[in-house]
Amino acid sequence: GNSVTQMEGPVTLSEEAFLTINCTYTATGYPSLFWYVQYPGEGLQLLLKATKADDKGSNKGFEATYRKETTSFHLEKGSVQVSDSAVYFCALRRDNTDKLIFGTGTRLQVFP
Amino acid sequence: DAGITQSPRHKVTETGTPVTLRCHQTENHRYMYWYRQDPGHGLRLIHYSYGVKDTDKGEVSDGYSVSRSKTEDFLLTLESATSSQTSVYFCATSSGSTDTQYFGPGTRLTVL
Numbered sequence: 302g303n304s305v306t307q308m309e310g311p312v313t314l315s316e317e318a319f320l321t322i323n324c325t326y327t328a329t330g331y332p333s334l335f336w337y338v339q340y341p342g343e344g345l346q347l348l349l350k351a352t353k354a355d356d357k358g359s360n361k362g363f364e365a366t367y368r369k370e371t372t373s374f375h376l377e378k379g380s381v382q383v384s385d386s387a388v389y390f391c392a393l394r395r396d397n398t399d400k401l402i403f404g405t406g407t408r409l410q411v412f413p
Numbered sequence: 414d415a416g417i418t419q420s421p422r423h424k425v426t427e428t429g430t431p432v433t434l435r436c437h438q439t440e441n442h443r444y445m446y447w448y449r450q451d452p453g454h455g456l457r458l459i460h461y462s463y464g465v466k467d468t469d470k471g472e473v474s475d476g477y478s479v480s481r482s483k484t485e486d487f488l489l490t491l492e493s494a495t496s497s498q499t500s501v502y503f504c505a506t507s508s509g510s511t512d513t514q515y516f517g518p519g520t521r522l523t524v525l
Contacts, residue, residue: 305455333511337516342518343518343519344417344503344516344517344518344519345456345503345505345516346516347513347514347515350513390455390456394511398510398511399444399461399463399507399510399511400458400461400471401456401458401514403455403456403457404455405453405454405455406455
């Protein structure tokens with residue numbers, strides 16, 4: 302079946318450190334891939350997305366590249382800030398459907 | 414962001430009582446979704462709607478029903494709440510089947 306696997310958190314970093322949150326997926330066909338972010342007490346917001354292999358999604362200094370050969374969509378940021386502290390969800394949507402399948406989420410904590 | 418509100422934002426109820434959660438949107442989006450968020454599971458789709466009076470089941474629909482009598486409102490009903498339905502419930506909307514989903518702020522439901 303279709304699924305998304307994320308690294309377990311929490312991920313704890315100091316401000317200005319490099320961030321990687323791993324995400325791998327299992328899917329038939331050619332899914333679209335997403336990263337959503339959930340700040341404390343809020344709903345999810347789309348952070349970035351990629352719709353085909355080798356596409357790179359980017360937003361707010363975050364990047365993720367759709368790697369079909371490794372079925373991965375790892376989230377990276379070169380220098381995190383305290384304000385990036387949140388829960389990050391990787392998700393996929395199979396081609397020609399509207400259903401999102403989410404990973405379990407990874408909590409990021411950034412300390413000054 | 415789409416104007417999505419959820420009510421109530423917090424509710425505590427007892428086992429066996431009926432509960433209705435409301436999602437209201439002002440963006441005239443055709444598609445609406447109900448998810449539940451639980452530790453270790455990420456977000457899971459309960460029910461969704463692709464138009465007025467058109468609804469279908471998601472991954473975890475047992476014990477839930479929905480109704481959509483007008484474009485802007487999508488109601489989620491727990492006919493007889495159980496402790497296993499203690500969760501945070503999120504509504505989402507999208508303008509098209511493969512467009513970005515926008516999330517509401519969530520409702521925290523506790524069933525004692």
